Amino acid sequence: MNIDTGMVNAFQEGATDLDPETREMIERRKALLGPAYRLFYDKPLHLVRGEGAWLFDQEDNAYLDAYNNVTSIGHCHPKVVEAIATQAGILATNTRYIHGSILDYAERLLNTMPDEIGHMMFTCTGSDANDLAVRIAQAYTGGLGIVVTETAYHGITQSVSEFSPSLGANVDLGPHVRTVPAPDAYRQGEDMAANFAAAVEAAFADLKRHGIKPALFICDGIFASDGVFDGPRGFLKGAVDAAHAAGAVYIADEVQSGFGRTGDALWGFQRHDVVPDLVTMGKPMGNGYPVAGVAVRPELVEEFGRKARYFNTFGGNAVAIAAATAVLDVIEGEGLTENAREIGAYLQDGIRARAEAHPCIGDVRGAGLFLGVEIVSDRAAKTPDAAATSVIVNGLREERVLISACSKTHNVLKIRPPLVFTRENADQFLAAFDRVLARIK
Amino acid sequence: MNIDTGMVNAFQEGATDLDPETREMIERRKALLGPAYRLFYDKPLHLVRGEGAWLFDQEDNAYLDAYNNVTSIGHCHPKVVEAIATQAGILATNTRYIHGSILDYAERLLNTMPDEIGHMMFTCTGSDANDLAVRIAQAYTGGLGIVVTETAYHGITQSVSEFSPSLGANVDLGPHVRTVPAPDAYRQGEDMAANFAAAVEAAFADLKRHGIKPALFICDGIFASDGVFDGPRGFLKGAVDAAHAAGAVYIADEVQSGFGRTGDALWGFQRHDVVPDLVTMGKPMGNGYPVAGVAVRPELVEEFGRKARYFNTFGGNAVAIAAATAVLDVIEGEGLTENAREIGAYLQDGIRARAEAHPCIGDVRGAGLFLGVEIVSDRAAKTPDAAATSVIVNGLREERVLISACSKTHNVLKIRPPLVFTRENADQFLAAFDRVLARIK
Numbered sequence: 001m002n003i004d005t006g007m008v009n010a011f012q013e014g015a016t017d018l019d020p021e022t023r024e025m026i027e028r029r030k031a032l033l034g035p036a037y038r039l040f041y042d043k044p045l046h047l048v049r050g051e052g053a054w055l056f057d058q059e060d061n062a063y064l065d066a067y068n069n070v071t072s073i074g075h076c077h078p079k080v081v082e083a084i085a086t087q088a089g090i091l092a093t094n095t096r097y098i099h100g101s102i103l104d105y106a107e108r109l110l111n112t113m114p115d116e117i118g119h120m121m122f123t124c125t126g127s128d129a130n131d132l133a134v135r136i137a138q139a140y141t142g143g144l145g146i147v148v149t150e151t152a153y154h155g156i157t158q159s160v161s162e163f164s165p166s167l168g169a170n171v172d173l174g175p176h177v178r179t180v181p182a183p184d185a186y187r188q189g190e191d192m193a194a195n196f197a198a199a200v201e202a203a204f205a206d207l208k209r210h211g212i213k214p215a216l217f218i219c220d221g222i223f224a225s226d227g228v229f230d231g232p233r234g235f236l237k238g239a240v241d242a243a244h245a246a247g248a249v250y251i252a253d254e255v256q257s258g259f260g261r262t263g264d265a266l267w268g269f270q271r272h273d274v275v276p277d278l279v280t281m282g283k284p285m286g287n288g289y290p291v292a293g294v295a296v297r298p299e300l301v302e303e304f305g306r307k308a309r310y311f312n313t314f315g316g317n318a319v320a321i322a323a324a325t326a327v328l329d330v331i332e333g334e335g336l337t338e339n340a341r342e343i344g345a346y347l348q349d350g351i352r353a354r355a356e357a358h359p360c361i362g363d364v365r366g367a368g369l370f371l372g373v374e375i376v377s378d379r380a381a382k383t384p385d386a387a388a389t390s391v392i393v394n395g396l397r398e399e400r401v402l403i404s405a406c407s408k409t410h411n412v413l414k415i416r417p418p419l420v421f422t423r424e425n426a427d428q429f430l431a432a433f434d435r436v437l438a439r440i441k
Numbered sequence: 442m443n444i445d446t447g448m449v450n451a452f453q454e455g456a457t458d459l460d461p462e463t464r465e466m467i468e469r470r471k472a473l474l475g476p477a478y479r480l481f482y483d484k485p486l487h488l489v490r491g492e493g494a495w496l497f498d499q500e501d502n503a504y505l506d507a508y509n510n511v512t513s514i515g516h517c518h519p520k521v522v523e524a525i526a527t528q529a530g531i532l533a534t535n536t537r538y539i540h541g542s543i544l545d546y547a548e549r550l551l552n553t554m555p556d557e558i559g560h561m562m563f564t565c566t567g568s569d570a571n572d573l574a575v576r577i578a579q580a581y582t583g584g585l586g587i588v589v590t591e592t593a594y595h596g597i598t599q600s601v602s603e604f605s606p607s608l609g610a611n612v613d614l615g616p617h618v619r620t621v622p623a624p625d626a627y628r629q630g631e632d633m634a635a636n637f638a639a640a641v642e643a644a645f646a647d648l649k650r651h652g653i654k655p656a657l658f659i660c661d662g663i664f665a666s667d668g669v670f671d672g673p674r675g676f677l678k679g680a681v682d683a684a685h686a687a688g689a690v691y692i693a694d695e696v697q698s699g700f701g702r703t704g705d706a707l708w709g710f711q712r713h714d715v716v717p718d719l720v721t722m723g724k725p726m727g728n729g730y731p732v733a734g735v736a737v738r739p740e741l742v743e744e745f746g747r748k749a750r751y752f753n754t755f756g757g758n759a760v761a762i763a764a765a766t767a768v769l770d771v772i773e774g775e776g777l778t779e780n781a782r783e784i785g786a787y788l789q790d791g792i793r794a795r796a797e798a799h800p801c802i803g804d805v806r807g808a809g810l811f812l813g814v815e816i817v818s819d820r821a822a823k824t825p826d827a828a829a830t831s832v833i834v835n836g837l838r839e840e841r842v843l844i845s846a847c848s849k850t851h852n853v854l855k856i857r858p859p860l861v862f863t864r865e866n867a868d869q870f871l872a873a874f875d876r877v878l879a880r881i882k
Binding site for chain 2: 026032040044080090119282309
């Protein structure tokens with residue numbers, strides 16, 4: 001594990017068990033791309049092709065992708081490929097000219113949101129979306145103070161990296177940022193929701209005590225990097241109320257939990273009976289085409305919009321909108337939110353059934369096709385076992401099944417298959433999981 | 442003009458001379474996208490199709506595009522469309538897996554740079570590229586202080602907007618930012634280079650006087666928003682030396698001036714006999730596909746890379762690289778840098794020839810196909826004439842020729858045709874220019 005950079009499942013320099021071609025490509029990468037890039041796995045993968053839930057390496061070995069949250073409707077979905085190819089041949093220009101498709105798409109998206117949310121703005125990445133949302137929130141509140149969970153990831157711009165503690169101890173948090181413990185129902189049980197709300201309240205109070213006016217509370221809809229905390233439903237409400245009471249707005253970061261991923265609705269926050277002030281989205285929005293955005297209550301952006309025009313060269317261009325429209329068509333047309341709920345529950349039940357024979361499985365949780373499996377060395381004490389977690393992640397890679405891990409203690413399996421995952425895919429996953437568990441037992 | 446947001450050529454609310462369809466779409470845009478978006482022109486354009494140097498509105502009227510700096514090798518270039526369509530059907534995943542094409546492309550790009558620059562990192566937008574470059578520069582120098590020109594535009598992230606004064610007076614500059622006057626050879630003559638270097642030196646001294654350690658000097662290779670200042674060649678060197686003497690690094694922002702635009706070489710800075718510490722690039726890199734990047738001297742990123750891993754979900758994905766590779770193939774294969782030099786000179790001569798009869802043309806300048814034409818009300822006093830500039834820009838739009846304007850005083854025509862502009866296109870431009878000039882005379 002690369003603790004210093006906070007990254008779980010990173011390839012380590014100096015690994016010996018690599019074939020010459022892989023070793024050579026890693027060296028070439030280092031020479032050309034420099035030292036900041038990281039690869040997954042003890043033995044990194046060289047992938048050349050993708051189709052549906054499958055990825056293929058240079059020898060055409062098939063890997064079951066149970067991790068990639070971008071190509072959420074399946075790698076190279078033909079409807080998205082066609083939409084991109086067609087529109088790229090017609091027009092790809094920017095929002096300083098009028099174009100119809102961006103309006104139709106914005107309208108469709110806004111129709112999936114609570115009525116209070118009325119405008120849609122477009123960026124290219126989730127990082128940019130959070131960066132813009134924070135600018136708007138700070139302009140609206142006149143404050144700077146930000147409260148996040150302690151292993152949150154919200155993005156990579158300078159502003160957003162300052163409130164993305166999962167980037168590791170070497171990336172400084174801003175002086176205007178406070179962290180709160182993750183809403184860990186596994187360890188806190190019924191006290192969790194009250195604890196979480198109290199922590200958010202205290203964090204804003206501490207900001208004020210230091211002369212920093214509150215601006216925003218931001219969390220993603222499934223606490224993706226904190227360890228996948230999905231429930232109980234509604235637990236988020238107290239924290240959001242605490243933020244509002246402090247004069248802050250609530251940004252729902254749906255970059256990972258959005259677009260049907262959590263199985264109940266298109267957006268993760270909808271499981272919690274809360275209405276966000278801003279909603280950010282990205283990753284799966286274009287199934288690989290860079291497109292992202294911010295949905296916002298009109299009153300928040302009124303003054304900002306008048307005073308500080310927003311323009312993003314590629315954000316909302318006609319090709320991005322074509323890709324995003326095709327993705328939404330497929331999610332709705334093929335019932336993928338429902339599939340995520342159904343197959344997610346099936347997969348979760350399957351993993352839970354393994355817990356009896358395998359005491360390392362401390363907890364199985366999640367919503368839809370976003371699952372977390374807590375790996376522990378002592379089930380009674382709930383002791384995180386990062387080493388066993390790494391063995392499972394890398395063991396599954398040897399079984400040609402791709403997942404990763406998360407949480408502050410690096411011991412939660414992060415399982416995030418495409419929304420097109422079938423029951424057969426789930427069975428394939430579980431069979432590989434059995435083989436790996438048998439080896440580490 | 443929308444002075445409050447610093448935007449030249451913005452559509453103004455309340456314009457009356459609009460057809461009902463345009464009016465309805467503008468209303469719908471406002472309702473759905475909110476108040477932060479701006480349109481070009483007194484009469485905004487609804488564009489539906491593009492091909493080469495031409496854009497087409499919903500009635501299939503053709504507009505000669507002499508402005509769009511993204512689709513630099515022509516709208517919908519078939520080789521780029523094909524590259525995107527093909528790769529989107531094969532694989533679009535991220536840099537946490539090994540892939541060959543990103544390495545081949547990085548190698549090609551680095552071969553176009555000075556030897557000192559050794560690594561290439563990928564983002565989606567020029568804003569992200571500048572955001573990352575600043576993070577690296579600040580980490581390397583241990584300083585925060587930034588010096589920019591007074592009407593610079595470097596991007597839209599929170600961090601980058603703090604040193605993009607062209608966003609207007611309502612977007613605060615950071616307390617760690619100092620501005621210097623643009624290198625205006627038209628008004629300063631032979632003193633300009635020395636003035637510019639002295640201003641940069643003084644700005645860094647002022648930062649130090651306020652306890653702010655210098656981090657970086659950033660400028661684009663053609664001073665695109667400041668008013669298009671191309672020469673004399675080499676004038677940048679003194680300013681770069683002053684930055685280095687202050688302990689700061691020099692970021693060459695090639696988002697607008699890169700990829701052959703300035704006609705002499707692939708990069709704008711190469712006209713000035715300077716070696717940047719970081720080079721950022723974007724807009725035309727994928728001819729519309731969102732792809733951007735940072736080239737950097739290895740020593741700058743060594744510690745940053747070890748401590749603060751960099752990952753960008755879409756940055757450097759295989760489709761982005763395929764688009765960017767096709768663009769570079771076309772620029773090199775079709776000799777577009779040379780074409781920019783040749784047609785740019787022809788166009789500049791043509792405009793200069795009009796100056797005799799039209800005293801409003803105060804100065805004609807630029808490099809390659811990035812031209813600036815200074816519009817003045819008094820040629821001797823060089824008095825900026827923003828009103829006449831707006832009349833020309835909107836007059837050309839009525840003639841179905843697209844350009845825009847820039848500079849602190851909003852009086853410089855910004856003419857930036859695609860690199861595939863032909864002599865015939867230049868003649869079409871000049872004919873329309875004549876008709877507009879005749880009307881305002």
